[in-house]
Amino acid sequence: MDAAIDVRGLRKSYADVEAVRDVNLSVAVGEVFALLGPNGAGKTTIVEILEGYRSRTAGEVSVLGEDPDRAGRSLKARIGIVLQSTGVDPYLTVAETVDMYRGYYPSPRPLDEVIDLVGLEQKRDTRVLKLSGGQQRRLDVAIALAGDPELLFLDEPTTGFDPSARRNAWEIVKNLATLGKTVFLTTHYMDEAQYLADRVAVIAAGKIVAEGPPARLGGRDTATAVVRFRLSGADVSLPSSIASEVAAEDGGFRYQSEDPTRFLNELTGWALQSGVRLEGLNVSRPTLEDVYLRLTAEAEHPEMAEAVS
Amino acid sequence: MSSAALGIRQVKYTNKAFWRNPASAFFTFAFPIMFLIIFTTLFGNHQVQVLPHVSVRQSTFYVAAMSAFAVITACYTNIAIQTAFSRDAGILKRIRGTPLPAGSYLAGRVLHAMIVAVILVVLNVTYGVIFYSASVPTRTLPAFLITLLVGAASFAALGLAITTIIPNADASPAIVNASILPILFLSDIFIPVNNAPAWVDVVGKIFPVRHFADAMQAAFFSPTGSGFRWTDLAVIALWGLFGVVIAVRFFSWEPRR
Numbered sequence: 001m002d003a004a005i006d007v008r009g010l011r012k013s014y015a016d017v018e019a020v021r022d023v024n025l026s027v028a029v030g031e032v033f034a035l036l037g038p039n040g041a042g043k044t045t046i047v048e049i050l051e052g053y054r055s056r057t058a059g060e061v062s063v064l065g066e067d068p069d070r071a072g073r074s075l076k077a078r079i080g081i082v083l084q085s086t087g088v089d090p091y092l093t094v095a096e097t098v099d100m101y102r103g104y105y106p107s108p109r110p111l112d113e114v115i116d117l118v119g120l121e122q123k124r125d126t127r128v129l130k131l132s133g134g135q136q137r138r139l140d141v142a143i144a145l146a147g148d149p150e151l152l153f154l155d156e157p158t159t160g161f162d163p164s165a166r167r168n169a170w171e172i173v174k175n176l177a178t179l180g181k182t183v184f185l186t187t188h189y190m191d192e193a194q195y196l197a198d199r200v201a202v203i204a205a206g207k208i209v210a211e212g213p214p215a216r217l218g219g220r221d222t223a224t225a226v227v228r229f230r231l232s233g234a235d236v237s238l239p240s241s242i243a244s245e246v247a248a249e250d251g252g253f254r255y256q257s258e259d260p261t262r263f264l265n266e267l268t269g270w271a272l273q274s275g276v277r278l279e280g281l282n283v284s285r286p287t288l289e290d291v292y293l294r295l296t297a298e299a300e301h302p303e304m305a306e307a308v309s
Numbered sequence: 310m311s312s313a314a315l316g317i318r319q320v321k322y323t324n325k326a327f328w329r330n331p332a333s334a335f336f337t338f339a340f341p342i343m344f345l346i347i348f349t350t351l352f353g354n355h356q357v358q359v360l361p362h363v364s365v366r367q368s369t370f371y372v373a374a375m376s377a378f379a380v381i382t383a384c385y386t387n388i389a390i391q392t393a394f395s396r397d398a399g400i401l402k403r404i405r406g407t408p409l410p411a412g413s414y415l416a417g418r419v420l421h422a423m424i425v426a427v428i429l430v431v432l433n434v435t436y437g438v439i440f441y442s443a444s445v446p447t448r449t450l451p452a453f454l455i456t457l458l459v460g461a462a463s464f465a466a467l468g469l470a471i472t473t474i475i476p477n478a479d480a481s482p483a484i485v486n487a488s489i490l491p492i493l494f495l496s497d498i499f500i501p502v503n504n505a506p507a508w509v510d511v512v513g514k515i516f517p518v519r520h521f522a523d524a525m526q527a528a529f530f531s532p533t534g535s536g537f538r539w540t541d542l543a544v545i546a547l548w549g550l551f552g553v554v555i556a557v558r559f560f561s562w563e564p565r566r
Contacts, residue, residue: 051406053563073408081406087398091329092322100322103310104409127329143403 002029003062004151004182005050010059012045019045021206023059027199029150032173032183034197036190038296042206043186044084047155050184051081064151077105080144084155088139090129094120097128098142105147118142118172134165141172152176154185158192170195190288202292204299210291218291225285227255227264232277239270252280312413319409319417320424327421337387337425341379341433345371348499349441357501359526367501372437373529374498377460377522379429381493384422384461386485388468392418393481396472397564405562415556419465426461446529449536453528459542460521463549467517470555476565489518497522517548 005027012020020042027033035043048054049061052068052075061067066075088097098115102108115124118138123131131139137157144152154173158166173196176183187193193200194214201211202218210218230252231238238246238253245263246253255263260283271278286294310318328334349368357370395401404414437443446453471488475481493499495512496519502509513519520541528536 053402053406073410076406077408079406081403083399083403083406085399086403087395087400088403089322089326089400091326096322096325100318101407103318104315104407106408147407 003027004029004031004064005033005184006060006062007046007050008060010046010049010061011057012042012049012054013057019206020049020056023203023206023208025201025208025211027182027184029182030177030180031198032177032185032196034193034200035184035186035203036188036193036200036292037186037203038188038300041203041296043188043203044155046203047153047184047186051079051153052076077147078150080147080149080152082140082144082152082154082157084159086140088128088136088143091127093125093127094131094139094142095124097139098146101143101146107148108146109148114142114145117145117175119168134161134168137161137165137169138172141169145176149181151182151184154183156186156188158187158189166192190292194288200288202295204296207299209295209299214288217288218286218295220286220288220291222258223286223291224256224258225260225283227257227260227267227281227283229253229267229281230279232279236274236276242267242270312410313416315409315413316416316420319414320421323417323421324424327425337383338429338432340382341375341429342436344378344499345375345433345436348375358503359501359530363530363532365530366441368441369437369443369530370501370526372434372441372443373526374501374522376430376433376457376529377518377525378493378498379433380426380457380460381464381489381498381518381521383426383429384419384464385468385471385489387425388418388422388465389471389475389485390481392469392472393475394478396561397478399564401562402564411562415469419462419469422465422468423458423461427457430457443529446536449528449531452531452536452538453525455537456521456524456528456542459545459549460524463517463545463552464521466549466552466556468552469560470552473555473559473561492516492518495519497526517545520544 003026005025007023007025010020010023011018023042023046035046037043045054049056050063050068052071055069061069063071064075064078068075092100094115095111099111102111102114115121118141120135120138120142123135128136128139141154141157144154157173158169161169170192173183173185183196185196197214199212200214200217201208203209212218215221228249237243246255248254257263264283267278270276348371352367355367356364357367358364359370359373392401405411434443434445438445471485472481475484492512495502495509496516497513498518502513502519524538524541524545527538527541
């Protein structure tokens with residue numbers, strides 16, 4: 001597995017703040033990687049170091065085999081960047097803008113293909129000034145794709161979007177993944193990381209606190225599962241074998257275990273046999289959000305970690 | 310594509326965007342002509358001494374002076390304000406993330422401003438010829454063109470240089486105008502400076518505007534000789550070089566927030 005991005009022991013200090021503290025991460029070619037964290041956690045600092053905008057205080061950084069701090073135009077020709085806030089000339093049209101950027105690259109992607117990829121066909125000849133916020137963000141992505149990059153950086157691509165615009169943006173990123181592009185994305189939205197990323201790293205207070213596929217992050221897959229249900233009808237009562245394993249909660253029952261399979265078999269078997277409906281039957285493990293909130297709270301307030309966990 | 314070709318390509322896009330912003334394009338072109346008309350209407354019939362032993366009608370004086378003003382507006386004022394806006398809007402930062410050489414991008418802007426300056430001067434002179442019986446400087450044309458180019462390039466460099474002390478786009482018109490307007494008044498552009506207090510001459514000798522105005526007048530009105538004022542041109546070019554050095558050293562591609 002080739003690494004598109006490899007970061008070892010990265011540190012970045014501003015005057016009196018350590019924004020990034022000993023970060024290690026690796027992104028494989030063709031992978032969609034999300035850096036997830038609250039505002040001010042160091043996401044943008046890291047991504048801007050990778051893009052070559054900032055120099056680092058310490059550590060090793062390799063992007064497509066080059067050091068972004070020293071590489072010149074050759075590396076810039078192979079990456080595409082969507083910055084958090086960025087502008088284009090408001091008086092040029094969509095097609096003119098994309099075409100202008102295409103001209104900067106040695107082997108650009110065909111103009112119409114780029115515009116189609118982000119779904120701006122209808123706005124081809126519209127001036128940037130007349131685009132909605134979501135459309136301008138799509139243009140940002142189009143510009144980043146103009147040079148047909150191997151690696152794409154997206155810094156909080158959907159912040160401030162309405163739900164349907166976010167869905168559209170997500171589809172675009174999914175499309176990029178199918179083109180074989182490596183995508184490095186930062187976000188503070190859990191659902192975004194979960195939907196888009198092959199792998200997620202959670203960053204808090206400048207440190208990576210967990211890393212893995214969204215489904216397994218922070219031990220989500222093996223964490224305690226909780227089964228909740230209510231019984232229909234007041235005259236029904238649980239058999240003692242089941243009753244001894246559950247606790248009463250909000251007029252219903254709660255069962256907790258790392259592997260609820262046997263219990264569920266017993267419970268549903270009994271319910272079917274005795275014709276009892278199990279209302280609101282639900283098995284849940286911690287959501288990505290639960291894990292994220294726990295991890296970031298631990299990192300930002302170590303003294304409170306015990307209370308939260 | 311070479312850096313030069315990329316720079317020229319950039320002129321094309323800068324130009325497109327420039328003309329599509331009607332307010333900005335209109336005022337860039339209207340100001341010098343408007344000032345020419347106003348000043349000439351107010352003071353047009355006096356005689357002004359522009360060179361030793363050469364006096365002209367003040368209306369003719371203003372054709373030369375407003376040409377110099379047009380160059381300063383197009384190159385210094387416009388570049389400084391537009392660059393500060395592009396920087397705040399994140400346009401410069403995005404350009405910096407592409408393989409386009411920084412020099413090509415800035416050269417594109419400077420070149421465009423110089424083209425606008427040349428068009429402005431041509432309009433100005435044409436207007437002067439038609440309405441104020443000014444004469445086109447044909448014999449001294451080389452001096453006129455060289456003065457124009459040296460001035461335009463130097464003021465463009467200074468326009469880029471001053472962006473390094475502009476904190477944000479909102480402040481840019483105020484800072485840029487504050488840096489240039491007083492000097493314009495003291496430098497034989499808006500008002501012919503004759504028999505002024507000594508310190509006015511000192512200001513004129515230090516800053517490039519008076520040198521530029523004098524060089525323009527020489528190129529317009531020299532009755533004999535080539536019309537070149539080499540010392541003035543050297544001072545202007547030196548300021549231009551200073552602008553380049555400051556811009557190269559301190560130019561910022563990112564908003565200063």
